[in-house]
Amino acid sequence: MRRRIAVFAAAALALALFAGCASNNAAPGGRSANAPAATPAPTEAATSMPDASGISPEAPSDSQNAPPDTGGRKVIFSATLSIQTKDFTNSMDMLNRLITGSGAYIESSNITGTLDMQNRSAALTIRVPVAQYNAFKNSAGGIGTVVAQSENNTDITDQYYDTQAHLDALNAQHERLLALMNTAASLADLLKLQDQLTDVEYQIDTLSGALHKYDSLVSFSTVTVNLYEVQVISPAPPEAPKGFWTKFGDNFLAGARGVLSFFKGVALVISAAFPTLATMAVIAGIIIFILYKTNKIGKKRKTPPKE
Numbered sequence: 001m002r003r004r005i006a007v008f009a010a011a012a013l014a015l016a017l018f019a020g021c022a023s024n025n026a027a028p029g030g031r032s033a034n035a036p037a038a039t040p041a042p043t044e045a046a047t048s049m050p051d052a053s054g055i056s057p058e059a060p061s062d063s064q065n066a067p068p069d070t071g072g073r074k075v076i077f078s079a080t081l082s083i084q085t086k087d088f089t090n091s092m093d094m095l096n097r098l099i100t101g102s103g104a105y106i107e108s109s110n111i112t113g114t115l116d117m118q119n120r121s122a123a124l125t126i127r128v129p130v131a132q133y134n135a136f137k138n139s140a141g142g143i144g145t146v147v148a149q150s151e152n153n154t155d156i157t158d159q160y161y162d163t164q165a166h167l168d169a170l171n172a173q174h175e176r177l178l179a180l181m182n183t184a185a186s187l188a189d190l191l192k193l194q195d196q197l198t199d200v201e202y203q204i205d206t207l208s209g210a211l212h213k214y215d216s217l218v219s220f221s222t223v224t225v226n227l228y229e230v231q232v233i234s235p236a237p238p239e240a241p242k243g244f245w246t247k248f249g250d251n252f253l254a255g256a257r258g259v260l261s262f263f264k265g266v267a268l269v270i271s272a273a274f275p276t277l278a279t280m281a282v283i284a285g286i287i288i289f290i291l292y293k294t295n296k297i298g299k300k301r302k303t304p305p306k307e
Contacts, residue, residue, distance in 0.1 A: 065135040073157040074214065077133050077221040080151075085144030088120045088229035094143040095124070095225065102136045104128040107222075113229065120229040127220040140225055145233045160214050167207040174200050 085091040113120035184190040
């Protein structure tokens, strides 16, 4: 009889704890406390307001036309544009105006074809101030239809400063040779020093020319424009097919993302069910403890006393 009472008491305690836990997880009005509140629909005024930068969501940003950010390094920027047009004369006029307005200049130009055949083409190598590089490149695409575009940016910081250090060392050597020539004891010594001086001066001229070329390439980017006169604008070229290893890598990454997503979902389920599981574990522990104590007491009463 006492064991039954203990079992009923444990069950009642478990139900009371479980009901208390369920009531704490429910918010007033029948809605869960963890459920997000309904988001009010945006008003017309809110949807038409510009963002904090003062740019309307529909307005394009000028970030793509900003000068390249090199972080103080020596970088050579170059791009090649292949453009088709039905009005070759007008496109060339637009390009020339763009060149003038950007402070650029034409380094080389080659125009072929005739107006009658409507097969004219132009290949122009244009040097553009680096501050205008992005703006010029983006605007040049507006003279026709861009069918191909490529870029090549080369960091020459290490080469530049290595050349500068070598040039400084040669200039110091040049000064020492001049001083030695003034104190030469014989004609033979003077002629030997003269040969060394000539060699050093040649190296100085070579390295100075290299530095001058580096400065020019860094200060003025190179944009090559290939303009073609066509009757019908060609569609964009199809994307090149992927190789085996490229597909293998893509599939592997997709599978890894799927596995990661699965474990994230499992973790969220466990975190949501943890309070209930913890409460049930406590209840089970209490029931087991009560049953253990009750069974132990019952065994003591059944055990006959020793004579």
